[in-house]
Structures are given as structure tokens and as C-alpha cells.
Amino acid sequence: MKKIDLTGFKNLSGLRNLKLKKLKKISTKFIFILLTGNIISCAQTNDKNTATMTTNNIQNPTSNIDHSQDTATFGAGCFWCVEAVFQSLEGVDTVISGYAGGKIKNPSYKEVCSGNTGHAEVCQINFDPNKISYEDLLKAFWLSHDPTTMNRQGNDEGTQYRSVIFYHNDTQKEIAKKLKKELDASGSWDAPIINEISPLTNFYAAENYHQNYYNSNPNQSYCSYVIGPKLEKFKKVFKEKLKK
Numbered sequence: 001m002k003k004i005d006l007t008g009f010k011n012l013s014g015l016r017n018l019k020l021k022k023l024k025k026i027s028t029k030f031i032f033i034l035l036t037g038n039i040i041s042c043a044q045t046n047d048k049n050t051a052t053m054t055t056n057n058i059q060n061p062t063s064n065i066d067h068s069q070d071t072a073t074f075g076a077g078c079f080w081c082v083e084a085v086f087q088s089l090e091g092v093d094t095v096i097s098g099y100a101g102g103k104i105k106n107p108s109y110k111e112v113c114s115g116n117t118g119h120a121e122v123c124q125i126n127f128d129p130n131k132i133s134y135e136d137l138l139k140a141f142w143l144s145h146d147p148t149t150m151n152r153q154g155n156d157e158g159t160q161y162r163s164v165i166f167y168h169n170d171t172q173k174e175i176a177k178k179l180k181k182e183l184d185a186s187g188s189w190d191a192p193i194i195n196e197i198s199p200l201t202n203f204y205a206a207e208n209y210h211q212n213y214y215n216s217n218p219n220q221s222y223c224s225y226v227i228g229p230k231l232e233k234f235k236k237v238f239k240e241k242l243k244k
Contacts (some may be wrong), residue, residue: 013025041155042078042121042222056210070092070129070138073100073166073200075120076145080222082123084146084214084231090243091131096124097213098205100166106204115158122166122201133171138179141165144234148191163195166203166239173197 076082079097086095098110104120112119125137145153147163167173176197184193205211214227234241 039155042046042080042161043184045216049135067097069126071168072125072127072134074125074137074141074174075100075122075162075164075166076141076147077121077161077163078087078156078222078226079121079206079229080213081122081153081227082121084143084227085140085234086123086125086137087212087215088161088235088243089132089137089140089238091125091128091136091241092125093128094126096126096205097210098122098124098203099160100124100139100200101198102201102202105202109207109210112160113158115160117160119160119204120162120164121160121206122164122203123200124205132241134175135179138165140177140234140238140241142179142183142193143237144230146189147193147195148189150194159211165195165197167197168200173199 074082074086083095083097086092098121099107099117099119100122102112102117104111104117104119107117107119111117114122127137145163149163150156151159151162151165153161164178165172167176180193180195180197183189214223214231215224218228
């Protein structure tokens with residue numbers, strides 16, 4: 001197998017510096033939210049109506065996918081964040097938020113948020129390999145979250161928020177394991193990379209209101225204070241691969 005190009009990871013330190021600078025510019029309103037203990041998390045932002053929806057209510061978002069293309073499935077915390085990141089990349093055609101890796105069929109968001117189903121919040125990414133490679137998607141995956149924390153991203157905590165690569169075939173498995181090993185050896189992070197690499201055994205599309213969430217709800221609190229700044233930092237580091 002060819003050596004994987006790690007270009008882009010040299011900017012990880014820059015990504016951290018951007019994060020520190022951003023923290024210094026947090027608005028007074030957000031500081032108030034933090035001080036009063038009202039810390040925003042993905043699971044806390046749904047109203048009483050959407051929280052009771054199940055997958056029986058949704059349409060099939062995979063029906064229009066071009067299956068001649070390739071597919072990747074990643075979990076990196078709240079799927080709203082993951083969706084927004086990968087939607088920004090050139091060559092990515094469809095991003096579907098959903099659940100994978102658990103033992104319950106057709107789980108609802110409420111069931112997954114309990115942490116008892118074994119599912120992770122994930123995004124299934126349909127992409128054109130002639131425009132963006134699986135290696136590049138893996139780079140975006142690792143650059144857009146912290147793969148060294150166990151079952152947690154920011155204030156989103158639980159097994160449903162674990163860092164995970166669900167591979168679709170042996171080629172994806174080998175590439176993911178090789179790149180993970182090289183990244184660990186590079187010292188790009190201060191702690192070991194602990195994300196899971198497992199075969200995809202199931203995937204269930206999430207409820208309709210989760211799809212295209214950031215673009216549909218830009219003024220929602222979680223989108224404003226968590227996804228927006230995260231996406232802005234990602235775009236500065238990964239700018240050569242963004243949609244024009």
C-alpha cells in the first residue's frame with residue numbers, strides 16, 4: 001500500500017492556536033451561559049415535540065444516492081457537527097446523520113441519547129473518489145475533533161458520542177489503521193489516539209429534523225456557539241478541499 005500523505009496535519013498546532021484565540025473572544029452572553037451552568041450540549045437542544053420522534057416518522061434520505069460512488073461512515077461527537085464539516089468538502093455529495101454500531105434496530109434519538117443502545121451518532125458520507133479520496137476524508141475526520149478523549153466531545157458525553165470509524169471494506173480498514181498508526185507516531189496530539197475502528201454492521205438514518213441541521217438552524221444556540229466556531233476553524237485549516 002502506498003504511503004499516506006499526511007500533509008495538513010502539520011497545521012494541527014495552528015488549529016489549537018485558533019481555538020485559544022477564539023476562546024479569548026467569546027461573547028459576554030456565552031460566558032454568562034457557562035458561569036450559570038447552562039452548558040450547551042447536543043442532547044439538550046431539542047424541544048418536547050422533536051424529542052419524541054422515532055425513525056418510523058422519517059422518509060428514506062438514502063433513496064437518491066448514486067451508489068456508483070463511495071461511502072464512508074464516521075462518528076466524532078454530535079452528528080450535527082460532523083454533518084456540517086463534511087458538507088463543506090468538495091467531492092462530498094450527500095451526508096446523512098444517523099446511528100450505527102448498536103444492538104437495537106431502528107432506534108430513536110431518545111433511545112440513543114440514553115446511552116443504552118450501543119449506537120454512536122454518525123454520519124454516512126457519499127462521495128466522489130475522483131474528487132476527494134478516502135484518505136482526505138479521514139484527515140478531515142481527525143482534524144475536526146479530538147480523537148484522544150473517551151466517549152466525549154466537549155460537553156457531549158456518553159458512548160453515543162464516541163470517536164469511531166466504521167469501515168465498509170478491507171481497503172478502508174487498512175487505510176484507517178495505517179493512518180492512525182502514523183498519526184500516533186507523529187505526535188500530532190499530546191495523548192494517544194483512541195478512536196474505534198470497526199466494521200459497519202448497521203446504519204439507521206436519524207429522524208428528518210436531524211438532517212441538514214446546521215444549515216437549517218443556523219441561529220439555534222448549539223449551532224451558534226458550538227458548530228459555527230468549530231466549522232470556521234476547520235475551514236481555515238482544510239481550505240484547499242472546500243467547496244467553492
